[in-house]
Each structure stands twice: as structure tokens, then as C-alpha cells.
Amino acid sequence: MIEVKGLVKTYGTKRAVDGVSFTVRRGDILGFLGPNGAGKSTTMKMITGYLRPDAGSALVDGTDVAADPVAVKRKLGYLPENAPAYPEMTVAEFLGFIAEVRGFSGSEARRAHVARAARLTHLEPVLGQAIETLSKGYKQRVGFAQALLHDPAALVLDEPTDGLDPNQKNEVRSLIRSMAVEKAVILSTHILEEVEAICTRVIIISRGRVVVDETPAALQARKPGARLDEIFRSLTQSE
Amino acid sequence: MIKPLFKREFLGYFRSPVAYVFLVAFLVISVSLALSRFGGFFEANSASLERYFIFYPWLFLFLVPAVGMRLWSEERRSGTIELLFTLPVTTLEAVVAKFLAAWAFVVLAIALSFPLVITVAYLGSPDWGVMASSYLGAVLMAGAYLGVCSLTSSLTRNQVVSFVVGVVVCAALLFLGLSGFTHFLEGFLPVWIADAVANFSFITHFEPLLKGIVDPKDIVFFLSVIGSALLLNVIALER
Numbered sequence: 333m334i335e336v337k338g339l340v341k342t343y344g345t346k347r348a349v350d351g352v353s354f355t356v357r358r359g360d361i362l363g364f365l366g367p368n369g370a371g372k373s374t375t376m377k378m379i380t381g382y383l384r385p386d387a388g389s390a391l392v393d394g395t396d397v398a399a400d401p402v403a404v405k406r407k408l409g410y411l412p413e414n415a416p417a418y419p420e421m422t423v424a425e426f427l428g429f430i431a432e433v434r435g436f437s438g439s440e441a442r443r444a445h446v447a448r449a450a451r452l453t454h455l456e457p458v459l460g461q462a463i464e465t466l467s468k469g470y471k472q473r474v475g476f477a478q479a480l481l482h483d484p485a486a487l488v489l490d491e492p493t494d495g496l497d498p499n500q501k502n503e504v505r506s507l508i509r510s511m512a513v514e515k516a517v518i519l520s521t522h523i524l525e526e527v528e529a530i531c532t533r534v535i536i537i538s539r540g541r542v543v544v545d546e547t548p549a550a551l552q553a554r555k556p557g558a559r560l561d562e563i564f565r566s567l568t569q570s571e
Numbered sequence: 572m573i574k575p576l577f578k579r580e581f582l583g584y585f586r587s588p589v590a591y592v593f594l595v596a597f598l599v600i601s602v603s604l605a606l607s608r609f610g611g612f613f614e615a616n617s618a619s620l621e622r623y624f625i626f627y628p629w630l631f632l633f634l635v636p637a638v639g640m641r642l643w644s645e646e647r648r649s650g651t652i653e654l655l656f657t658l659p660v661t662t663l664e665a666v667v668a669k670f671l672a673a674w675a676f677v678v679l680a681i682a683l684s685f686p687l688v689i690t691v692a693y694l695g696s697p698d699w700g701v702m703a704s705s706y707l708g709a710v711l712m713a714g715a716y717l718g719v720c721s722l723t724s725s726l727t728r729n730q731v732v733s734f735v736v737g738v739v740v741c742a743a744l745l746f747l748g749l750s751g752f753t754h755f756l757e758g759f760l761p762v763w764i765a766d767a768v769a770n771f772s773f774i775t776h777f778e779p780l781l782k783g784i785v786d787p788k789d790i791v792f793f794l795s796v797i798g799s800a801l802l803l804n805v806i807a808l809e810r
């Protein structure tokens with residue numbers, strides 16, 4: 333579903349992403365791990381067509397992002413880091429806007445999609461509230477609602493549970509797990525238990541390079557008995 | 572895909588009090604300039620709005636950058652630009668939609684001068700052709716100013732910088748046509764070069780329209796300023 337081949341991105345003299353390759357199939361939930369500044373967000377921005385890679389390519393459902401960015405953006409749902417949204421709009425206005433841009437122009441279809449996204453992310457109580465007045469967790473949910481509004485075949489989520497309370501974290505995880513049956517999902521996170529809980533595959537990147545690409549069980553098997561954060565530390569500090 | 576973007580941007584102006592402050596300020600300043608000693612609206616003793624429109628190039632110099640400064644700077648600052656450009660829209664569509672929304676807002680401000688039209692119609696018998704071409708000139712010139720400001724706002728995330736650079740570039744395009752400046756150039760440059768330079772000024776192309784002379788050259792000038800500014804705008808964003 334998502335195929336990434338040799339992505340490279342350089343900022344000035346700093347190589348943020350240095351030849352990242354992987355594929356994600358339908359039904360996969362790929363956990364994207366790595367220390368701060370490893371290049372996770374930059375990789376996601378290239379997959380979603382926000383940044384143009386200096387080399388390499390990203391294909392979504394067989395379509396190259398560089399060749400037809402709009403077609404790829406139609407297929408993808410993307411939650412950017414920090415869940416940006418237009419602060420002066422209410423949640424309902426914002427989701428209505430997203431629905432309209434996503435091509436649901438009839439008011440009936442629009443309302444149905446907004447209602448569904450709001451229900452899945454438990455936003456109903458704040459639909460009439462301006463986004464700038466929401467707490468961080470609710471803002472994060474608005475970003476999540478926006479990403480899954482059009483029921484996309486592939487989801488790219490940059491730290492989807494960042495800022496959520498423990499109940500909401502669990503809620504979002506089970507939502508991702510239930511949706512992932514027919515979707516390809518990439519999510520980045522700093523929470524290692526999250527990977528154990530929902531991911532079917534783990535990629536660890538460090539300084540722009542993939543250092544691990546395997547199942548959570550295989551990662552655990554590298555050092556039986558050790559905690560995942562110890563394994564993570566030894567893998568990302570060794571170089 | 573232009574419609575939802577246009578709608579969000581245009582209604583966005585009215586989500587904050589700034590829009591109303593702007594509309595009132597524009598009306599008060601433009602009318603009081605016309606009625607002042609410098610304008611001599613009543614002293615001129617003619618049923619025309621020339622004394623009102625004559626200040627537009629100067630008024631626009633500050634008021635249009637105030638409208639245009641937020642167009643892209645705000646998206647960059649709040650991070651929503653990443654959201655916008657991972658929705659299924661092309662850069663050109665987004666640039667055109669946002670520009671048209673800002674233009675519509677300025678046109679609304681211009682349209683609020685209609686009580687003046689009623690006044691001159693009541694006091695005398697105005698030349699409706701001249702009136703129409705003056706309004707046409709005002710709308711076109713506003714578009715040209717706004718195109719420049721949309722471009723400058725795409726270059727920075729800081730609205731103040733965006734405003735100042737917008738004013739400076741617009742001022743340059745204004746001063747080129749002042750007769751004093753043209754005479755100054757003629758002092759050491761061939762006349763045809765001085766004329767060519769003056770030809771790039773908003774004033775040179777606005778004044779004929781104020782007098783009721785609708786020359787396609789002037790209309791093409793304003794439209795091509797808009798077109799090239801928006802094209803550069805697209806290039807600046809895709810960089």
C-alpha cells in the first residue's frame with residue numbers, strides 16, 4: 333500500500349533523512365520509532381507530499397507522490413505533528429471545511445462524515461467550540477478526526493497519542509487497531525508500550541537511517557527479558 | 572476545489588473583529604480625505620467621485636497590505652500550511668482561492684462607499700460611465716496591490732515583516748509613476764526609459780480610468796501584475 337524507496341532529505345548541510353526504505357501493506361500498523369531529530373516527521377512529510385524528497389520516491393497504492401501528489405493526498409489521511417488546525421474556527425466548521433475539500437460537497441454527505449469522525453474521536457461535546465479554546469488533548473483529537481474523516485485507505489499519524497490522557501490513549505489505540513484491518517497505518521511515537529500494544533511492525537530510525545525493521549516480538553527477542561526501552565537505547569546509541 | 576478554500580478564507584476575515592475595524596477605518600479615512608481641504612469634494616462643485624478616488628493609491632498602500640499580510644504568513648506561523656498542502660488541492664488552486672477571498676474582502680470595502688454615489692446622484696447628475704470606470708480601476712488596482720502582498724506574505728512567517736515588505740514593494744510600484752520621479756529620471760536617462768519605468772506604476776494606469784478612459788492597455792497591465800505576482804507566489808510556495 334505504501335512503498336518508500338531510498339528517501340533522502342537534506343536541510344542545508346544536515347542530512348535529516350538518509351536513504352529510508354520500507355513498505356507497509358494493508359492490515360499493517362507500522363510503529364515508527366527513533367530519538368528526537370531522527371527524521372521521523374521529515375519522512376512522513378515526504379510520504380504525504382508536503383516536502384519534496386531530494387532523492388528516492390514514495391508510492392501510495394501504486395501512485396508516485398512526485399508524479400501525482402493530489403491523487404496521493406486524496407488516498408491518505410495525515411495527522412501532522414502538533415495537529416495544526418485553523419484556531420478561530422469551531423470544531424464543526426473545521427471538520428465541515430475538511431469534508432468539503434475532500435469532495436463531500438452535498439450538505440447531507442458532509443454532515444454524515446463530520447458526525448462519523450466526531451463520534452469516533454469523541455468530539456461531540458466540543459463541536460461548537462472554537463479550536464483555539466480547546467485543551468491540548470482535544471486539539472489532538474481534532475487533528476485525528478480530520479485525518480480519518482474521508483475513511484482513507486492509508487493513514488499517516490505523527491505522534492497521534494501525544495497529549496492525550498491515559499483513557500484517550502487507549503481509546504485511540506483501539507480505534508487504530510479496529511480501523512487497521514483494511515488500512516495501512518504508519519504511526520510515530522515515543523511510547524514504547526504503544527508499539528507493543530498495537531503495532532504489527534517496528535521501524536527504528538536513527539540519524540536518518542533505518543536501523544531496525546521487524547516485528548515487535550523479534551525486537552523483544554534481541555534481548556530476552558530486557559525492557560523495550562533498554563533495547564531502544566542500545567540500538568540508537570551504539571553509533 | 573477553489574470554492575471551499577475561498578469560503579473559509581473569506582469568512583475567516585469576519586471571525587475576528589479586525590475585519591470590522593478594517594471596513595470602518597477604510598470608509599472613514601477614505602471619505603474624510605475626500606471631504607478634507609486636500610480632497611475638496613464639495614469645493615470641486617462637480618457631481619463626480621474623482622476627489623474621492625484620487626486618494627486610493629495612497630490609501631491602498633497601507634490598507635491592502637494589512638489585508639494581505641496574513642494570507643500565507645499566518646498559515647506558516649500556525650503550521651496549517653502543512654495541513655493545507657496535504658489536502659487534495661494544488662498550490663495554484665490554494666493561491667488563487669486565497670487571493671480571490673482577500674480581493675473580495677477589499678472589493679466589499681470599496682463597495683461600502685455607495686452612500687457617496689447616492690450623494691452625488693442626489694446633488695447633481697454624475698457621469699455614470701466615469702463612475703463605473705473609476706470603480707473598475709479601483710477594483711483592479713486593489714487586485715494588483717493584493718497580488719504583490721500575497722507574494723510577500725508567502726516569503727515569511729512573520730506578519731509584521733510581511734506587512735512592511737508589502738508596503739515597501741507597493742510603494743516602489745507607486746512612486747515610479749509620480750511625475751516628479753519621472754522628471755528626475757529624465758534628467759539623466761533617455762525619455763523612453765523614463766517612460767518605460769513610469770509605465771510600471773499603478774498611478775499611471777489608474778488615472779486614465781478615473782477620467783473615464785477605459786484603455787485595454789491599463790486593464791491588461793493590472794491583470795498581468797496580478798497574474799505574475801500569483802505565479803511567483805506559487806513558485807515561492809513550491810520552493
Ligand SMILES: Nc1ncnc2c1ncn2[C@@H]1O[C@H](COP(=O)(O)OP(=O)(O)OP(=O)(O)O)[C@@H](O)[C@H]1O
Pocket residue numbers: 343346348366367368369370371372373374375413
Ligand atoms: N525546516 C527545517 N529546517 C532545517 N532543519 C530541519 C527542518 N525540519 C527538520 N529539520 C531537522 O531535521 C532533523 C529531523 O527532524 P524531524 O522533525 O524529522 O525529527 P523527528 O524524528 O520527527 O523528531 P521528534 O521525535 O523530535 O519529532 C532534525 O535534526 C531537525 O533539526
Ligand SMILES: [Mg+2]
Pocket residue numbers: 372373374413490
Ligand atoms: Mg517529529
